[in-house]
Amino acid sequence: MSDSAASLFSPDLIFYGTHADSPAALLAQLSDELTARDLIGDGWLDAMLERERRFPTGLAMPAINIAVPHVDTIYVRKPYIALVAPAAPVRFEGMAGQDPVDATLIFNLGIANKSDQVGALQAVLDICMDPTTVYKLGQAGSAEELYRAICEHFGYTR
Amino acid sequence: MTAHIIVACGSGVATSQTVATKVERLLKAANADAEIEAIDYKQLRTSIRSADIYISIVKEDTDWGVPVFNGVAFLTGVGQDAELKKLLAAIDDVNNR
Numbered sequence: 001m002s003d004s005a006a007s008l009f010s011p012d013l014i015f016y017g018t019h020a021d022s023p024a025a026l027l028a029q030l031s032d033e034l035t036a037r038d039l040i041g042d043g044w045l046d047a048m049l050e051r052e053r054r055f056p057t058g059l060a061m062p063a064i065n066i067a068v069p070h071v072d073t074i075y076v077r078k079p080y081i082a083l084v085a086p087a088a089p090v091r092f093e094g095m096a097g098q099d100p101v102d103a104t105l106i107f108n109l110g111i112a113n114k115s116d117q118v119g120a121l122q123a124v125l126d127i128c129m130d131p132t133t134v135y136k137l138g139q140a141g142s143a144e145e146l147y148r149a150i151c152e153h154f155g156y157t158r
Numbered sequence: 159m160t161a162h163i164i165v166a167c168g169s170g171v172a173t174s175q176t177v178a179t180k181v182e183r184l185l186k187a188a189n190a191d192a193e194i195e196a197i198d199y200k201q202l203r204t205s206i207r208s209a210d211i212y213i214s215i216v217k218e219d220t221d222w223g224v225p226v227f228n229g230v231a232f233l234t235g236v237g238q239d240a241e242l243k244k245l246l247a248a249i250d251d252v253n254n255r
Contacts, residue, residue, distance in 0.1 A: 095173075096229065
């Protein structure tokens with residue numbers, strides 16, 4: 001059975017105000033956080049950097065710039081979605097040769113099983129296409145507020 | 159004949175699946191005669207031989223000899239209507255072969 005995308009978000013995996021001046025710096029910090037929680041395996045960071053170099057994931061959505069870095073399932077131990085809201089936008093190369101984007105939110109998709117987490121990216125895109133949610137995410141001043149905006153998007157509160 | 163469309167992304171774990179699902183829904187709504195398959199970029203060289211249309215989510219420098227469409231439009235919705243229109247015309251061409 002598919003995991004619901006909502007269940008992949010966790011308050012513990014939302015990072016607000018991260019200082020990073022490049023995707024590599026941001027992903028290195030995220031790697032430490034995910035490793036500490038035993039969510040990823042060895043080689044995740046190298047695979048991530050290589051994949052982002054060859055197949056970048058910056059996306060200019062209508063109301064927000066995001067990046068959706070993800071790697072092959074072999075590097076992911078348990079499924080998750082991590083969200084990083086950096087202190088200042090981080091420039092990611094655009095997907096498919098599109099212009100670079102200054103991403104204000106970075107959604108890292110931890111996909112451990114292709115068929116179980118098939119809805120994860122679409123859920124992230126839905127979040128970023130919903131004007132109300134995008135507004136709330138933009139106004140959020142803490143990880144808790146980001147998480148609340150996401151919960152409200154999915155129609156439940158914790 | 160039915161148009162065979164492939165969608166490729168870097169690892170085949172998220173992006174190509176998501177684009178394929180989205181495009182499949184749009185094509186169904188438009189009653190288009192097409193089948194769509196998400197693949198890993200590593201399979202592209204093989205899969206392209208049996209494909210009529212390729213939707214790309216990676217930077218393309220190669221001429222694959224089939225019409226190529228911009229998959230990012232189907233992810234962000236930006237430029238999606240225009241891309242869908244062109245895609246439907248390409249499917250028509252294949253259907254009329």
